[in-house]
Amino acid sequence: MRIxxxxxxxxxxxxSYILTCLICGWxxxxxxxxxxxxxxxxxxxDALEREVLQLRLENQRAERAVKEQDxxxxxxxxxxxxxxxxxxxxxxxxxxx
Numbered sequence: 001m002r003i004x005x006x007x008x009x010x011x012x013x014x015x016s017y018i019l020t021c022l023i024c025g026w027x028x029x030x031x032x033x034x035x036x037x038x039x040x041x042x043x044x045x046d047a048l049e050r051e052v053l054q055l056r057l058e059n060q061r062a063e064r065a066v067k068e069q070d071x072x073x074x075x076x077x078x079x080x081x082x083x084x085x086x087x088x089x090x091x092x093x094x095x096x097x
Contacts, residue, residue: 068074076086085091 069078
């Protein structure tokens with residue numbers, strides 16, 4: 001009789017250990033899910049952050065160019081790139097070109 005009680009007690013303890021391990025494993029998987037999800041989103045998020053940084057740099061360059069052209073010298077430089085000449089200047093003509 002005592003042997004059966006001991007076996008039942010051992011079996012009960014073993015089953016409780018197994019059940020505890022299964023529950024802890026399940027909880028571990030459930031608690032790790034947000035971290036797994038964040039890892040999946042990291043690569044596309046990093047690519048978007050790089051793109052945003054690149055667009056910010058382009059905006060800064062464009063704003064700088066606009067500010068440069070807002071002055072008299074900037075207007076003159078832009079006009080000369082388009083081939084315009086000032087009021088009392090003459091265009092230089094090189095034959096054969």
